[in-house]
Amino acid sequence: MEETTQSAVSRQLADLKNRSGLSIRAIARAMGYQNASSIQRYFSQDYSKPALPADFVAKLLPVLTGKGEQPVTREEVLALAPDSITDLEAALASPQAARPLEIKGQVAAGLWMEAGLFETDATRKATMAGDLRYPNEYQYLLQINGESLNRIARDGDFVLCLDYLEAGIDIRSGDLAVVERSRDGGHTIERTAKRIIRRDGGIELRPESDDPRFQDPIIFNELDEEATEVRIIAKILTVIRQIV
Numbered sequence: 001m002e003e004t005t006q007s008a009v010s011r012q013l014a015d016l017k018n019r020s021g022l023s024i025r026a027i028a029r030a031m032g033y034q035n036a037s038s039i040q041r042y043f044s045q046d047y048s049k050p051a052l053p054a055d056f057v058a059k060l061l062p063v064l065t066g067k068g069e070q071p072v073t074r075e076e077v078l079a080l081a082p083d084s085i086t087d088l089e090a091a092l093a094s095p096q097a098a099r100p101l102e103i104k105g106q107v108a109a110g111l112w113m114e115a116g117l118f119e120t121d122a123t124r125k126a127t128m129a130g131d132l133r134y135p136n137e138y139q140y141l142l143q144i145n146g147e148s149l150n151r152i153a154r155d156g157d158f159v160l161c162l163d164y165l166e167a168g169i170d171i172r173s174g175d176l177a178v179v180e181r182s183r184d185g186g187h188t189i190e191r192t193a194k195r196i197i198r199r200d201g202g203i204e205l206r207p208e209s210d211d212p213r214f215q216d217p218i219i220f221n222e223l224d225e226e227a228t229e230v231r232i233i234a235k236i237l238t239v240i241r242q243i244v
Contacts, residue, residue, distance in 0.1 A: 009080050010047040016076060017043065020067035030063040051082035101130055107142040107159070107178055107193045130160060131237050138166040141240070142178065142193070148207035149193055152176065153239045159193065161234035169235060173198040176236035179205060182229045194218070196232065203230055 017027065024043060025036040033039060042052055052060075057080050064072045130139035139162055144153045153159055161178055164171060171177055177196045182189055194205035197217070205218040 005048060006045040007048050007050055009049070009051055010042060010044070012076075013052065013080055014043050016064055016072050016080075019070055020064050020072055021069075022064075022067060027060070027063055031059045052080045054081045057081040101136070101139055101141050101160075103141045103143070103158070106145040107191050131162070134162055134167050138163045139237075140234075144193065147211045147213070148209045149176075151208040151210060153193070153236075154241070158240040160237045160240060162237055164232055164234055167235075171196060171232045171235060176208075177232045178234040178236065179203075180231055180233045191233070193236065203232075 017024065020027075022030075023036075024040060028034075028036045028039050031039065039056070041047055042056065057077060060080075061074065061077050064077050065074050066072065130136050139160060141158045142161055144155055144157045144159060147155055159176075159178075162169065164177075173196060175196050176193065178191055178193050179196070180189060180191045192205065194217075195208055197204040197206050199219075202219060207215065207217065209215070
């Protein structure tokens with residue numbers, strides 16, 4: 001008979017339960033289940049999967065966060081999930097998680113788009129939750145305009161963005177990001193969405209497209225003749241596609 005080994009994530013869950021001071025039954029009740037048996041399997045030595053289901057972690061988040069003499073943190077609970085928790089799973093976590101996100105217009109995924117064009121719809125709201133790893137107020141939606149990210153985000157898709165400065169995160173080479181450039185002494189502000197590649201102190205904005213028009217990367221450095229200032233303003237966390 002093949003033996004199973006309890007996974008690290010199951011042991012971590014048990015540790016968080018112990019720190020919280022809550023019983024499995026109390027946790028189950030707080031998550032909306034009637035009996036401890038509904039969640040017992042995740043604490044079992046027979047649980048061998050590398051992560052817990054995202055919807056389970058989303059429901060667990062408001063139950064464990066802040067509990068115990070050494071308070072359990074959001075990050076510790078979210079680390080139990082396989083990936084970022086967004087949309088439906090986030091809505092299940094708590095009423096606060098489902099606050100509407102602001103739709104801040106469009107962002108070009110082919111050419112640069114001037115600020116006056118992409119900010120015209122700034123007052124629109126979307127009734128979907130953001131990524132629970134970060135405060136909701138640092139997140140917003142942009143609609144993709146163009147085909148140079150169509151391997152990942154098609155024209156008309158929405159991207160969930162995290163404000164780079166407000167969240168205090170590091171943008172890593174390989175991330176998808178919204179990039180802003182300032183020209184004409186700051187009189188012209190433009191934005192685009194690309195994959196970020198850092199090379200020798202410069203920034204390469206790389207398309208992700210099967211369209212032959214969008215295959216060449218855009219490279220900026222200190223010797224740029226247009227004296228262009230480029231900065232990363234948001235990290236793209238996920239793509240949201242509408243089904244018509």
